[in-house]
Amino acid sequence: MKSIKNTWQREEGGIDFVQLIVGLMIIAIAAVGTFQALIYGYEQLDYEMRYRKAVSVARSYMEYWQGRIHTDINLYDRQVLNGNLGRPEVLLLDERDPTIDYDDVYCQVSYGPIDMVDLPTTGVGTDHFNLRVYVTWWEPEQREDRPPHEILFHASMVPAAL
Amino acid sequence: MIALKKRLKCDSGWTFIEATLSVVIMAIMVLGLTIVLMAFREHLDRSWSIRVMDQYGNDVIERLTHELRNAVDVTVRPSVRNTHKIDIQYLDPYVHDLYHTNTWRADLQRSQILIDNDPIDKTFPPRSPGRGESFQIIQFTLSPYGQLTPNDSERRDSFNRASNFVNATYDIRFKLRYNRAAVNPGERNWKFEREYRNRVYMRNKNLIVKKGITE
Numbered sequence: 001m002k003s004i005k006n007t008w009q010r011e012e013g014g015i016d017f018v019q020l021i022v023g024l025m026i027i028a029i030a031a032v033g034t035f036q037a038l039i040y041g042y043e044q045l046d047y048e049m050r051y052r053k054a055v056s057v058a059r060s061y062m063e064y065w066q067g068r069i070h071t072d073i074n075l076y077d078r079q080v081l082n083g084n085l086g087r088p089e090v091l092l093l094d095e096r097d098p099t100i101d102y103d104d105v106y107c108q109v110s111y112g113p114i115d116m117v118d119l120p121t122t123g124v125g126t127d128h129f130n131l132r133v134y135v136t137w138w139e140p141e142q143r144e145d146r147p148p149h150e151i152l153f154h155a156s157m158v159p160a161a162l
Numbered sequence: 163m164i165a166l167k168k169r170l171k172c173d174s175g176w177t178f179i180e181a182t183l184s185v186v187i188m189a190i191m192v193l194g195l196t197i198v199l200m201a202f203r204e205h206l207d208r209s210w211s212i213r214v215m216d217q218y219g220n221d222v223i224e225r226l227t228h229e230l231r232n233a234v235d236v237t238v239r240p241s242v243r244n245t246h247k248i249d250i251q252y253l254d255p256y257v258h259d260l261y262h263t264n265t266w267r268a269d270l271q272r273s274q275i276l277i278d279n280d281p282i283d284k285t286f287p288p289r290s291p292g293r294g295e296s297f298q299i300i301q302f303t304l305s306p307y308g309q310l311t312p313n314d315s316e317r318r319d320s321f322n323r324a325s326n327f328v329n330a331t332y333d334i335r336f337k338l339r340y341n342r343a344a345v346n347p348g349e350r351n352w353k354f355e356r357e358y359r360n361r362v363y364m365r366n367k368n369l370i371v372k373k374g375i376t377e
Contacts, residue, residue: 017180024191031195038202042209049216053358056223060333060361064307067331067363072324089315098354 047139050094051149054107054135057091058153061109061133069129069157075116083113085134093137107137117156128158207292208342212354215297215338218286219358222275225282226304226334229264230362236332238304241267245302268302275302275336294343300355301337307361310335330367335359 015023074080088108096103115130136148176184229250230236237249245268254260264277273296274281287297303310307328308320320328335357342352 017176017184020184021187024187028191035198035202042205045209045213049213052220056220056358056360060359063361063363064331066365067307067327068323070327070363070365071330071368072327089313091313095354095356 046094050105050137050139051151053093054137054149054151057093057107057109058133058135058151061111062131062153062155065111065114065131065133066155066157069114069131069159075126080114083111083132085110085112088134088136096140103140105137105140107135110134110136126159128156131155131157208340208352208354211288211292211295211297211340211342212356214286214288215340216356218283219336219338219356221283222336223334223358223360226266227360227362230332230334230364232366233364234261234366236304236364242270244300245270246304248304268299270299273297273299275299294341294345296341296343298339298341299337300339301335301357303335304332305335307331307333309333326368330364331361332364333359333361 088110090106090108092104093107094105096105111134112132116126117128117130118125119127131154133153135151138144138146138148142148226248229252233250233252235251237251239247239249241247248266250264250266251261252264254262267276268274269276269281272281273287274283276282291297305311306320307323308317311317311333336359337355337357340354344351
């Protein structure tokens with residue numbers, strides 16, 4: 001300890017080779033950390049764009065079913081009775097880099113069976129319909145054995161507007 | 163170890179090897195950092211422009227969706243290139259039997275969507291774009307359900323649907339392109355396209371409200 005103090009005392013304001021290397025290593029570690037933070041922020045912004053688009057996809061399917069219930073509902077239709085759970089439609093969610101195809105992000109869209117709710121107190125038959133639309137997707141770099149990101153839209157529609 | 167300590171202890175300056183190594187290591191670090199920073203700056207510039215475009219695309223879709231939801235009728239006419247002129251008719255909320263019409267169209271010269279010749283957003287495209295940057299409208303269409311769709315199952319499904327459903331369900335498609343032209347030697351042209359779409363069921367088209375009965 002004494003000898004180190006002596007060394008520092010003798011030093012005439014400059015830095016030696018070891019100090020320079022240590023300094024550069026600290027700068028390098030700090031730069032890596034900073035870039036990782038910037039990349040994380042950039043990925044989060046990208047995720048938000050995909051999330052918004054997935055909401056738009058879910059809403060489009062919800063509009064389809066609201067229109068069907070309004071004008072063109074067949075209660076014995078296979079689509080109405082079963083939905084398409086288990087065999088979802090696949091849509092392009094985000095193209096990402098336009099020069100390559102293998103980084104594209106796709107989503108799966110499924111809808112549950114349309115539930116017809118008949119309240120016993122009203123006596124008018126079906127009082128309202130319950131609809132559910134699911135949009136799921138995996139983020140880039142996300143392992144497929146992890147749970148996907150999911151948006152669930154759940155709506156009820158009364159046939160009184162018919 | 164003792165020899166190394168001794169050497170460090172009696173180190174009173176820089177040897178030629180140390181100085182050379184320092185210069186080489188610092189040069190590599192500075193060069194690497196500069197390249198990474200320049201690449202990151204380019205990436206951020208593109209990312210910012212794409213986000214501005216994304217916001218505009220979503221704004222247009224949201225506003226058109228909102229108008230169509232409240233409209234009682236819509237007329238679609240072909241316009242220049244892959245765009246439509248869309249006349250949206252809606253009821254006056256205060257005066258009985260009074261209809262208004264808004265006309266939506268794409269101005270391909272200025273890359274803007276206009277409502278009655280008034281731009282939706284005066285800040286798009288940005289007034290001071292970056293070097294080589296430009297925006298283009300590739301598609302602005304409104305089509306009944308099952309038409310102009312790349313989805314075959316939707317097209318097939320549309321043939322099985324009732325006419326009052328197909329005539330009241332519209333798909334909005336709005337495609338924008340961001341161009342980044344090469345400015346310096348060694349750069350390459352780059353473009354990014356994104357399609358914004360939404361579906362609207364115009365419920366008022368099939369309701370008595372269309373006849374002006376609002377109470």
